Amino acid sequence: MDAKTQTKYQARAKVIKALAHPTRLFIVDEISKEERCVCELTALIGADMSTVSKHLSILKDAGIVADEKRGVLVYYRLRVPCVLNLFGCIEGVLKANAAAHVAATK
Amino acid sequence: MDAKTQTKYQARAKVIKALAHPTRLFIVDEISKEERCVCELTALIGADMSTVSKHLSILKDAGIVADEKRGVLVYYRLRVPCVLNLFGCIEGVLKANAAAHVAATK
């Protein structure tokens, strides 16, 4: 793999890596419906606010979410809705896995 | 987040995590065209064969690829083509990031 190819896949991997965490997937799902401030997300997730803030900064750095400060609150929204399409595909993988497991243990 | 919700997002994250590596993205792209044996992939990637084999087992464990042994060779193929749709979305994110960067530094 030459350097250029590697750079290309590294850039892609960075975006996907930003999605590769349960909490961050939850955040994406949640703010896809409606924008949310950090305090709301923190309450929903049930972790330390600093932890949630760091997850948000990873998503923001990858370009997946955008933030806007209004007063004391910072609202996050989904910047690229197409990532939601991924969820359907992933569910398909999980279903296929479950079916394969049943078949293998029959 | 209750336990059930957490389990759901953990399962999704496992699949996405399997994709979240440059080498594994390359593998997915490569075998989407045509099945490949480990030795072919190793040559294309340029890493140790044991490293490539471990990447493949992560993809297989997540249900993204399937393998078939024919003689001494083990061929891998893409099991869920819909993950390819993801690539288009990711490229869109990267392009939006590049555009935003230009706008921010103007």
Added chain:
DNA sequence: GAAATTCTTGGCTATAATGCCAAATAGCCA
């Protein structure tokens, strides 16, 4: 302007991921 609230960042520890080497396994062929 002081206090309160929201959010981010730094620092730390614990855990997980990566990639190499070496050894084990499996199938082919002489």
Added chain:
DNA sequence: TGGCTATTTGGCATTATAGCCAAGAATTTC
């Protein structure tokens, strides 16, 4: 059988990630 090739697995060192606490920054309100 014995050796050869392809692949997987175990072990280990290095690096990256996660999440908490505490401290800092920004903004509103009293």
